[in-house]
Amino acid sequence: MLKTICTFVGLLLVIASHVANAQKSTVYASVVSTKLFIVGAPNPQTGLFYQRPDDDTTWQHTGRNNIRAFGFDVLASSNGQILCIASGNGVHQSFDGGRTWKITTGWRITEVLSATINPYKQEVLYCTTPYGVFKSMDGGRSWHEKNKGLGALFTPALLIDPRNSDSLFCATEDGVYRSANAGESWQRTGLNVGGVRTLAQHPTDSNILFAGTEDHGIYATWNGGKYWEKMEAGIDHSTFYTIVFDPTNPQMMYAGGYVTGVYKSTDGGRSWRRANDGLTNLNVHSIAVDPTNGQRIYAATMFGGVFRSDNGGTSWRYAGLHGSQVWTIKVLPF
Amino acid sequence: MKTVLLVVAFVAGVMDVSSAQRSFEERREKILVVASSERDRGFATITAKLLTGQDLPFAFAMLDSLTYDQSIGGMFYAYTLIGCYLHGEHVLPDTLKRKMREAYRVRTMYRGDTENHWVMYYTGLYLAAQTWPNEDEARWFNGKSSEENFEEARGWLNHWFDISSTIGQGEFDSPTYITTFLTPMLVLYEFAKDPAMKTKAQLMLDLLFVDFAAEHLAGNYGGGHSRDYPEDIINPLAAPSTFWAWLYFGQPETPPWNETRYRPRHRSAWEPVFGAASSYRLPDIIYHIATNRSKPYVHTETKRVRNIIRFGKEKNPPVYKYSYVTKNYILGSLHGGILQPIQQHTWDVTYVSDKPNNTIFTLHPFSSGKELAMFFPEEQKFLSDEVDRYHNVYTNPNKWNSSSPYEQTLQHKNALIVLYDIEEGTTHSHVDGFFPKTLDERIVDASGWIFARSGNTFVGIFPLKKYEWKEEDVNWRLRSFERRNGFVVEVGSSDEDGSFENFRTTLMKRRPRARDKGKHWEVKYRTRGGHVLQLTFNGKRIIDGQQVDFKQYKFFNGPYVQSERGSGVITLTYGGKRRILDFKRGRITETP
Numbered sequence: 001m002l003k004t005i006c007t008f009v010g011l012l013l014v015i016a017s018h019v020a021n022a023q024k025s026t027v028y029a030s031v032v033s034t035k036l037f038i039v040g041a042p043n044p045q046t047g048l049f050y051q052r053p054d055d056d057t058t059w060q061h062t063g064r065n066n067i068r069a070f071g072f073d074v075l076a077s078s079n080g081q082i083l084c085i086a087s088g089n090g091v092h093q094s095f096d097g098g099r100t101w102k103i104t105t106g107w108r109i110t111e112v113l114s115a116t117i118n119p120y121k122q123e124v125l126y127c128t129t130p131y132g133v134f135k136s137m138d139g140g141r142s143w144h145e146k147n148k149g150l151g152a153l154f155t156p157a158l159l160i161d162p163r164n165s166d167s168l169f170c171a172t173e174d175g176v177y178r179s180a181n182a183g184e185s186w187q188r189t190g191l192n193v194g195g196v197r198t199l200a201q202h203p204t205d206s207n208i209l210f211a212g213t214e215d216h217g218i219y220a221t222w223n224g225g226k227y228w229e230k231m232e233a234g235i236d237h238s239t240f241y242t243i244v245f246d247p248t249n250p251q252m253m254y255a256g257g258y259v260t261g262v263y264k265s266t267d268g269g270r271s272w273r274r275a276n277d278g279l280t281n282l283n284v285h286s287i288a289v290d291p292t293n294g295q296r297i298y299a300a301t302m303f304g305g306v307f308r309s310d311n312g313g314t315s316w317r318y319a320g321l322h323g324s325q326v327w328t329i330k331v332l333p334f
Numbered sequence: 335m336k337t338v339l340l341v342v343a344f345v346a347g348v349m350d351v352s353s354a355q356r357s358f359e360e361r362r363e364k365i366l367v368v369a370s371s372e373r374d375r376g377f378a379t380i381t382a383k384l385l386t387g388q389d390l391p392f393a394f395a396m397l398d399s400l401t402y403d404q405s406i407g408g409m410f411y412a413y414t415l416i417g418c419y420l421h422g423e424h425v426l427p428d429t430l431k432r433k434m435r436e437a438y439r440v441r442t443m444y445r446g447d448t449e450n451h452w453v454m455y456y457t458g459l460y461l462a463a464q465t466w467p468n469e470d471e472a473r474w475f476n477g478k479s480s481e482e483n484f485e486e487a488r489g490w491l492n493h494w495f496d497i498s499s500t501i502g503q504g505e506f507d508s509p510t511y512i513t514t515f516l517t518p519m520l521v522l523y524e525f526a527k528d529p530a531m532k533t534k535a536q537l538m539l540d541l542l543f544v545d546f547a548a549e550h551l552a553g554n555y556g557g558g559h560s561r562d563y564p565e566d567i568i569n570p571l572a573a574p575s576t577f578w579a580w581l582y583f584g585q586p587e588t589p590p591w592n593e594t595r596y597r598p599r600h601r602s603a604w605e606p607v608f609g610a611a612s613s614y615r616l617p618d619i620i621y622h623i624a625t626n627r628s629k630p631y632v633h634t635e636t637k638r639v640r641n642i643i644r645f646g647k648e649k650n651p652p653v654y655k656y657s658y659v660t661k662n663y664i665l666g667s668l669h670g671g672i673l674q675p676i677q678q679h680t681w682d683v684t685y686v687s688d689k690p691n692n693t694i695f696t697l698h699p700f701s702s703g704k705e706l707a708m709f710f711p712e713e714q715k716f717l718s719d720e721v722d723r724y725h726n727v728y729t730n731p732n733k734w735n736s737s738s739p740y741e742q743t744l745q746h747k748n749a750l751i752v753l754y755d756i757e758e759g760t761t762h763s764h765v766d767g768f769f770p771k772t773l774d775e776r777i778v779d780a781s782g783w784i785f786a787r788s789g790n791t792f793v794g795i796f797p798l799k800k801y802e803w804k805e806e807d808v809n810w811r812l813r814s815f816e817r818r819n820g821f822v823v824e825v826g827s828s829d830e831d832g833s834f835e836n837f838r839t840t841l842m843k844r845r846p847r848a849r850d851k852g853k854h855w856e857v858k859y860r861t862r863g864g865h866v867l868q869l870t871f872n873g874k875r876i877i878d879g880q881q882v883d884f885k886q887y888k889f890f891n892g893p894y895v896q897s898e899r900g901s902g903v904i905t906l907t908y909g910g911k912r913r914i915l916d917f918k919r920g921r922i923t924e925t926p
Binding site: 032034035064065066067068070088089090092100101102103106107110111112129130131152154155156173214239241258275283285302303 | 347354407442444445446447452456471472475476477478486489490493643644645662711712713714715716720
């Protein structure tokens with residue numbers, strides 16, 4: 001009898017633990033600068049920050065301070081042990097959850113705007129810079145330029161197709177480029193506008209991509225980049241720095257940019273409406289949806305810190321990093 | 335007998351040292367003494383105290399606080415900390431030495447995003463890694479071992495030496511930022527153990543100094559500048575370059591800390607202490623190039639634009655620079671356009687004067703997020719505000735530094751044409767001119783010419799369109815709201831023109847011919863020297879019927895400095911002597 005009770009209690013504990021773990025998430029945000037930033041001068045803390053959703057406005061700092069941190073990536077399968085930061089002075093990497101860091105790039109790679117870890121081969125990394133795309137095949141020990149076929153080198157973003165890690169897309173000043181061979185060469189897609197600032201790929205259909213641009217609005221492709229269509233329904237702005245899918249329901253999408261606030265779509269990006277109640281800074285540079293709770297959204301703003309919504313964007317509240325230029329925000333499921 | 339030989343040897347030694355170098359020794363000693371008595375928390379004055387042994391407890395206390403203050407870091411800190419350490423190693427207590435070493439583990443030494451930042455960062459990293467070799471990744475702020483840091487720093491420094499000696503600096507000829515190149519190189523020269531690196535540092539010091547010397551006049555850094563602050567542009571002797579000119583060229587004669595006439599803005603910037611502490615000695619030939627103004631000369635240079643990262647076809651387009659140097663003034667110009675964001679100074683005439691604000695120039699106060707986004711990776715719609723936060727004046731319509739796509743120049747000796755063609759809708763679509771109140775005379779003549787005189791220097795400026803005057807604290811501001819405007823400038827002196835009256839009378843008879851029709855905006859002018867200059871905006875530059883071909887511009891070309899672009903070999907000549915700076919072979923040769 002006792003054995004049965006113990007087994008039952010043990011089972012309950014295991015279930016409870018699984019439930020708790022399943023709902024766990026960590027929010028990361030990279031701060032380039034604050035309103036007080038001066039290169040080379042004593043500055044307020046910037047760099048990579050993280051928090052748990054129940055931390056409200058409190059953030060923990062990890063890595064080096066004052067590095068002009070633009071993008072970052074965290075290998076979800078490592079539970080936050082493997083991280084990289086794209087910064088002004090190169091790619092910073094940590095393999096122990098942020099306890100120690102190393103700049104793995106040298107002087108040839110600078111002003112790094114994004115860093116992306118291949119989720120299936122963690123030793124493969126990409127970083128994008130004003131001077132093009134660079135790749136490491138050995139976990140950051142060496143980096144190689146991968147610009148063959150690119151028309152313009154200024155590359156703010158790169159994404160890896162989650163269903164085929166050899167398939168890459170990058171946003172450039174000259175449009176969107178695709179590589180079918182893990183960056184060895186690039187081909188221009190059918191998008192004929194420049195100033196592409198961000199890309200988003202549908203979580204389950206690789207052919208669907210969205211591109212946010214400087215001054216040219218949002219474009220979508222439903223066939224892997226062959227043809228692009230300008231999304232206009234409900235959109236009153238032209239510069240978009242971020243577009244994301246809700247990973248729990250890809251019909252839900254969010255976008256933000258210059259004085260846009262947050263735009264929300266409930267029909268997979270075909271139409272949009274603004275969802276800004278409580279959002280006191282309308283310059284949104286990055287948006288993240290909590291993969292464990294699609295109602296929880298984070299909006300990172302230019303010099304206004306982070307805002308959070310717990311109801312799918314219906315209302316927002318301030319969530320910390322006051323006055324910061326928050327370039328990238330992500331929520332990871334651990 | 336032995337005593338006699340010693341005296342002979344001593345006298346011979348003194349005879350070998352030029353008078354210029356003897357006076358340099360006096361000045362360097364003076365700097366060390368005066369800087370030692372300063373009570374600030376700067377690495378330069380602390381270094382002076384360590385070298386002279388004066389006020390050591392205070393120096394140690396300041397150093398201790400500098401190693402304690404976690405908010406300080408970055409590239410400025412990286413090289414001055416190691417420079418101070420290496421100069422003062424013999425007197426520093428071990429506890430302080432350990433703290434200074436520890437700073438390279440716990441601080442973020444941010445590399446920065448400009449040429450001067452990288453020079454400071456990699457010089458600091460090179461010397462720190464050399465000083466503490468064979469230390470593992472955990473001992474360094476960037477997680478790299480001593481060997482990795484040393485190799486990276488060596489690699490970039492060699493790259494910088496290479497581009498600076500072949501296509502030129504991006505942050506060229508800056509009266510302010512010259513300090514951030516000279517000081518690291520002086521420290522590198524002093525402490526690099528690798529003879530090849532030490533020679534490269536010496537080559538670079540020679541290059542930086544001769545680059546300044548060829549456009550130096552009585553302490554002023556003449557000609558166009560890639561970057562400078564408005565306060566120094568309107569008051570040239572207030573710039574940090576004046577301190578270096580005093581130390582190495584002996585001009586002006588008054589030490590900057592005693593100077594009351596032109597009020598140095600950087601009075602407390604003691605970086606030349608690292609020059610005083612260095613065993614580097616300015617070659618006599620450079621001293622003479624800096625100070626002999628017995629004959630006027632034309633000096634041209636090719637520099638490069640800072641890395642263009644978007645909205646441009648070329649990463650580092652060339653910058654063409656022209657200076658006419660006389661004993662009274664330097665008239666100098668860059669060819670125009672956006673050549674360096676934020677702090678460009680395209681043209682001026684700077685003249686010898688005991689009074690402040692000894693310069694005249696015009697500009698278009700341009701600002702745009704797109705301009706900044708050509709050079710910086712941040713979001714273009716926010717860049718202007720961000721730059722304004724630390725440069726204060728970027729979007730200010732009254733600013734005195736600017737790079738404008740709507741400004742172009744043509745210069746021939748002592749005459750210059752500057753044209754403006756400002757696109758409709760540009761945020762600030764006016765043109766400003768700076769005329770100091772310290773001029774001895776300023777005459778607005780009915781002929782259309784504006785005449786100015788300061789001492790022996792005469793300036794005539796002919797505005798092509800209407801304008802108005804506004805009186806300000808230290809100057810009259812000429813302002814024109816004509817989007818198409820321009821100025822013909824002639825500069826003279828008592829040597830060239832006899833008297834100011836002669837100069838004015840000659841110019842009054844001359845009138846530029848402007849053609850403003852449709853897309854065509856052009857001016858043609860015959861100078862008082864008889865040369866015909868013709869400048870078409872976005873078109874040809876013609877002098878005496880010959881089209882100016884910038885492709886023919888050399889890296890350096892003038893009576894004292896010659897170099898072919900891309901060669902890496904710079905030849906200095908003066909009075910039958912030659913000094914060849916051969917960056918390719920890492921060698922300096924001097925003949926005879």
